[in-house]
Ligand SMILES: *[C@@H]1O[C@H](CO)[C@@H](O)[C@H](O)[C@H]1NC(C)=O
């Protein structure tokens with residue numbers, strides 16, 4: 056083989072090994088990465104010199120794996136399917152990732168219609184074959200659940216009433232599907248919560264501006280009745296629409312949708328905001344919020360009461376009833392997540408948010424979203440990468456029955472013995 060071809064082959068294999076490990080055995084050891092590189096190189100054509108120069112790619116190199124930065128844009132390179140048009144039998148899933156590229160109800164910067172594509176781009180260095188983390192102590196893709204990227208709802212960009220209906224119908228359609236794995240404990244838990252006594256898939260929605268939560272809550276209401284909400288955001292989003300409103304449709308924005316949801320009876324009187332720090336008209340905004348059944352954990356509360364008390368309060372307030380998790384990327388400090396519609400200075404770090412999320416694992420989460428990612432305002436994909444990483448945490452939350460123990464509890468520094476356990 057000529058030197059350049061040999062170099063190209065080696066480069067391909069090394070890059071492929073860095074990014075794609077579909078055929079590698081389980082790696083739980085510290086040197087897994089080196090092992091897989093070695094194996095990939097060893098899988099080079101057995102006798103490259105013997106292959107005729109007219110050999111096809113398949114003859115010479117075998118498969119066509121996606122590298123971290125190549126291939127179709129599915130979340131974390133998982134299976135991508137057009138679930139809305141495919142049948143349940145064709146695409147079974149326990150957890151669906153679904154894009155809602157809607158951004159025509161914003162008060163400030165538009166652009167979150169590019170959020171689903173941005174978050175998928177931010178997920179490119181993730182893949183289902185290397186998803187074990189020290190923080191969780193397990194791999195969310197290896198817990199028996201089938202996770203599918205169901206693509207995007209083709210939301211109409213000209214008519215919000217139509218768009219909201221499309222999002223509700225799409226969500227309800229996927230929610231009505233049978234789960235792929237009926238023996239999966241966390242899917243099974245939804246059976247006890249659902250009005251029809253059936254297990255339902257969980258959907259992780261990639262927004263989209265925050266208004267997408269209204270059609271989602273309408274769809275969830277059909278299956279579970281009213282739900283509690285855990286709402287990570289710098290803003291309340293329970294603001295009352297103006298009276299009189301210029302039109303019915305104009306009442307529904309990314310700042311009023313929770314108020315409208317409450318009017319429609321979609322919320323239990325036990326929801327929580329986490330990370331609030333927006334400027335308000337006055338304390339009346341908080342009173343209005345409380346009358347909508349919400350309690351507030353402010354951004355500064357984290358400093359005053361500490362992380363475990365934040366987690367304890369949220370868990371205690373929503374209890375064991377069905378809970379919907381909605382995370383506005385603007386809960387994170389704009390220094391760490393600038394690409395969003397209504398940035399507010401002085402937010403939580405990505406690490407703090409991720410840690411609170413882990414503390415909420417095991418609640419009866421019937422669905423989750425991450426919204427308000429507007430990639431046009433990003434730098435070096437920093438917001439998209441943070442958002443994609445939080446989706447990985449959502450998957451961890453959906454797979455586990457309780458928060459993971461701390462890393463130090465699982466594997467004490469002074470007593471390293473055996474393997475990490477859940
Ligand atoms: C279904 O889930 C159970 C429990 O997690 C697991 O043991 C089993 O392997 C899963 N089945 C499939 C087909 O993935």
Ligand SMILES: *[C@@H]1O[C@H](CO)[C@@H](O)[C@H](O)[C@H]1NC(C)=O
Nearest residue numbers: 324325345346347348349350
């Ligand atoms: C909602 O819950 C609060 C306590 O968290 C209570 O004071 C209020 O009366 C409840 N409202 C309704 C309508 O049930």
